[in-house]
Amino acid sequence: MYHLLKGLHEYLTRKEEFSVIIIGLDGAGKTTLLEKIKTLYTDIPGLSPDKIAPTVGQNMGKITLPSTILKFWDLGGQRGIRSIWHRYYDDCHAVVFVIDADDRERLSEGWEVFDSVLSAPQILGVPLLLLANKQDSPQSLSVEEIRNDYEEWHRRKLESARRSYGEDLDVQHRAERIASLDVMGISALEGTGVRAVVDWLFIRVQNSRRRDEQA
Numbered sequence: 322m323y324h325l326l327k328g329l330h331e332y333l334t335r336k337e338e339f340s341v342i343i344i345g346l347d348g349a350g351k352t353t354l355l356e357k358i359k360t361l362y363t364d365i366p367g368l369s370p371d372k373i374a375p376t377v378g379q380n381m382g383k384i385t386l387p388s389t390i391l392k393f394w395d396l397g398g399q400r401g402i403r404s405i406w407h408r409y410y411d412d413c414h415a416v417v418f419v420i421d422a423d424d425r426e427r428l429s430e431g432w433e434v435f436d437s438v439l440s441a442p443q444i445l446g447v448p449l450l451l452l453a454n455k456q457d458s459p460q461s462l463s464v465e466e467i468r469n470d471y472e473e474w475h476r477r478k479l480e481s482a483r484r485s486y487g488e489d490l491d492v493q494h495r496a497e498r499i500a501s502l503d504v505m506g507i508s509a510l511e512g513t514g515v516r517a518v519v520d521w522l523f524i525r526v527q528n529s530r531r532r533d534e535q536a
């Protein structure tokens with residue numbers, strides 16, 4: 322009887338675990354975001370920003386939500402480390418791409434990398450969120466400006482690709498993904514917008530799981 326009740330209790334209180342990867346260029350604020358998420362959602366506060374060093378490899382953090390555990394993988398963004406990202410693609414349920422909206426000089430480098438993430442076959446159907454970080458900085462580009470900048474960059478890239486190689490078969494699919502792309506503004510440093518990001522992830526991982534089950 323005890324085992325039966327224990328089993329029933331475990332069944333009723335079980336939590337499903339989903340993996341979220343946080344990627345983007347070095348210095349975009351990924352680890353600052355993960356540490357802020359830990360502070361807001363766990364009993365153990367995350368590292369304060371002055372204790373955060375560039376990530377060599379990965380950091381992991383878990384948070385518990387109603388019937389759900391979100392497991393975050395914050396991956397190093399330096400050029401030489403980006404080659405490990407793809408190893409996490411097969412097992413992730415959502416992708417968060419962080420852009421430094423305060424660093425105009427590295428925007429096109431960021432879009433180049435973002436574009437390769439968008440076209441990675443393993444994550445074509447996975448929920449993807451673009452974050453315009455550092456909104457606390459007065460010079461930072463707004464969410465609208467970030468979206469426009471990416472669309473403009475992408476349009477220019479397509480034009481030059483068309484000139485060199487003709488029409489790309491993948492264009493239609495990519496255009497749809499960009500049109501439905503969600504972009505949110507946050508300050509990982511101050512925590513503004515961070516709860517909205519976690520809410521978005523919570524809803525999207527549940528919805529995409531349901532679609533998997535129906536398929």
Ligand SMILES: Nc1nc2c(ncn2[C@@H]2O[C@H](COP(=O)(O)OP(=O)(O)OP(=O)(O)O)[C@@H](O)[C@H]2O)c(=O)[nH]1
Nearest residue numbers: 347348349350351352353375376398455508509510
């Ligand atoms: N003003 C401001 N600065 C931020 C914000 N988020 C991060 N930073 C700063 O940006 C710098 C880089 O932050 P990290 O979190 O280490 O960046 P990262 O994306 O993890 O970098 P890598 O680990 O090298 O890939 C640090 O000096 C942070 O304090 C933010 O929201 N606002």
Ligand SMILES: [Mg+2]
Nearest residue numbers: 351352375376
């Ligand atoms: Mg880091």
